Amino acid sequence: MSRDPIIIINDLRVRIGGKEILKGVNLKVPKNCVFTIMGPSGSGKSTLLRSINRILDLYDDVEVSGDVVVDGVSVYDPKTDPIYVRRLVGMVFQIPNPLPHLTIYENVALGPKINRLVRSRRELDELVRWALEKAYLWDEVKDRLHVPAVKLSGGQQQRLCIARALAMRPKVILMDEPTSNLDPVATSKIEELIIELKNYLTVVLVTHNPFQASRVSDYVAFMYDGTILEVGSVDEIFTKPKNKYTEMYVTGRMG
């Protein structure tokens, strides 16, 4: 890993309701790459993602120790504003979750508008268009920007959520199983998009699908029971894994 890391995680421990979920995670995520986290269900992948942008704050009874540094910002430093962290680190979820009471346009415009990232209506229009283009959605929605977002198909809704995250101009996007609710066609569109995204930001992806991981990732980390067992380039992990659990997982004997 020669490139500069954009995310550095040091001995991160998370307890939820007294139960230790992350048991000392250490990780460096290089800039401008797709970094994939794989691992069996319940190993703590979603919790790890949610601790990077402090969405974990929304949950009850969470204790965090250790630190996470994103783009030089110490995420858990008491002086750091979690709102700033969330602008730096966008997030896309497992369930496509556009806000159903808003239109396609409003869903993308909401973040920049409410955070006053733009100065004029025209600038906002341009930003919305830019984000929708980057999310490979513009051509499909440009004639119906003002219809409710729920009118879109599942795959389109998920790309809308990616556009919504992109419109905030984040440096990192966290994606938690973004295609697990989508059909193969919609999935391959999003995979294509993920590969494109690393040209201007860093993607941290969680997936259950080893094939998807091998198609889109530069690096893969294998997570098991709250710790990272192995990290490596996609070739290393898929062709010569060092850890026996990793090997079992990527060959489909565990999941």
Add this chain to the structure above:
Amino acid sequence: MRGLGIRKLKSYLMISLITTVSVLALIPIFHLITSVTLKGVEVISRNFPNIFFDVRPIPGSKEVGGIGPYIVGTLIITSLSIPITLTISVLASLYSSEALSRFERSIGKYTRLFTHMLIEFPTIIIGLTVYGLLTSINNLFNINIPRFSLLAGTLALIIIVTPYVYSQVEDALKSIPSHVREAVYSLGVTRVKAAYILLRYIKPALYASITIGVFRTISETAALLFTAFGSDHYPILDSQILFRPIGTLTLAIYNFALSPYENWIDLSWVAAFTLLVMSTTLFVISKVLSRGR
């Protein structure tokens, strides 16, 4: 095949049972609405439209009279208490549903507990409490805030209705799926802005809660007996209005229905019908509003 027949029969019987029970449950409501409407409309037709403006006839007179002061009183006391009720309950429910720290969560938890207790209180006790509270304040500061007053009535209504609206709005906020809440916060918005987006998300439920709050306010009687007290005159709109007793439709229904005079009893039907119309109108308005975007 025989098993299937029995299953069909069972399901048929069950459905008829449920239908019958539902219809039975509706009968009292239907009876109430029709009798109030029939009787109300009949009396109104005898002195229309003045029945909505006149005052009650003096005891022993055979005039129809009217319920003007009580309509005005209900409107005044409602428009005083509802804004305060809504502000407190929406802010408090946001505070407990959008709590981020352990401290805020525990405050939220006690607020919930306390409001659930308040909801269970008989309202007449809350009326008495306000009466007692004003007595103590008067004694303590050696002043004389009238205990039978619009002020006291408004206070009682706020204390009674706020917990209702609070728990309705809080339930609605709590029922927002966690992925929606996460989506909102992941945009890097402040809590105030997140609250604004989430309130829009629950708009239909929010309007329903407001409607229930207004229903509850215009229909409260017991707590007003010791506070607003009631009056048969038009309220005088001056600086002292807060410190004088005021009549409301519910107090009129209560007082007139128990009176020995035929024409006063008739007026209580009219007051009841007016409340019914107010509630229905409100219901329709809130439905229309929550459908629009």
